[in-house]
Amino acid sequence: MKRLLWFVALLLAIGAGCRSPETPPALPPATSSPAANPTASATSPPTVTYTPTVSPPSPIPTPAVNSAQTVDCNNPQTQEVIDRCAAEQAYNAADAKLNQVYQQLRASLTSSEQAQLTEVETAWLEFRDRNCDFESSQVTGEIRQSTVRYRCLEALTQDRTAELQAQAEPL
Amino acid sequence: MTITKRFSLLALPLLTAATATAIGAAHLTQAQPAPQIDCENASDTPSINYCAGLFYEEADKALNQTYQQLQSTLGSDQQEKLVAAQRAWIEYRDKNCDFEVRRSIGGTGYPAYLSGCLERMTEKRTIELQRLQAN
8 A cells, every 4th residue: 555655656756747847838828828919029020011112103001910810800709809800991991091192192293202202101111010019019918909009000090191191282 | 498388389380381481481581590599489590490499309308208208117028119119200200301391401491391390290209109108
């Protein structure tokens, strides 16, 4: 009996010994879950899917937002997803408007001014993405982060549209 | 300080009007800056240029203050993100204002137009950061 107990204790010890190396890897899932959001990591490449050349004919590219996230906007099941899809839709509308205003302004410029505007827009895109990276990092949860990010993008896009509209007015 | 801010507000329509007549800036008088410039009533180009610079400096100080306050509330990961955002904003601000005042380059009012653009963008950014801090 005593030997049996000793054997059981030995098994437990071995079991514990085998598990202990697994304990550290058990931690990363907890800390890496935020990183599941590709936009949340500072070291991950900026979510700039566009090339930094806003060439004259090309519209201002749309940023990638949580491409890893599987959200079915045709059949949203929760309020969280409904909000996220509405935010995406609103952003897309704002982006379309910006592109329209951008192209109008561009058409009124000389070629050197167009080149300068391209530089401004490239800088603006970088700012927009960095700023919305920061803003969305202030909330937790992948879907909520995505919603906040889209709302941030929408707000900045509307601001930029107003600025370009002001530029389009004759001096 | 409060006086300066009041001046800043009063000067906005002045700068806007000046911007609207960017090409006409060359027609403004070429008076030397007065020893003591009254920014509330600045009407000659050198004074307007000087005062516009002052207003921008004030706006920049306010932004820096807000930025530091916000940074102090953040964890290191978010601080890094805010630094990246702010660096990108500075790049955007400078390029945008260069573009905005491109047609006044060489004109006597150019410094005021540039300062006016920088001031406007800076004030807007301050409000944005204040909103983020409140959230």
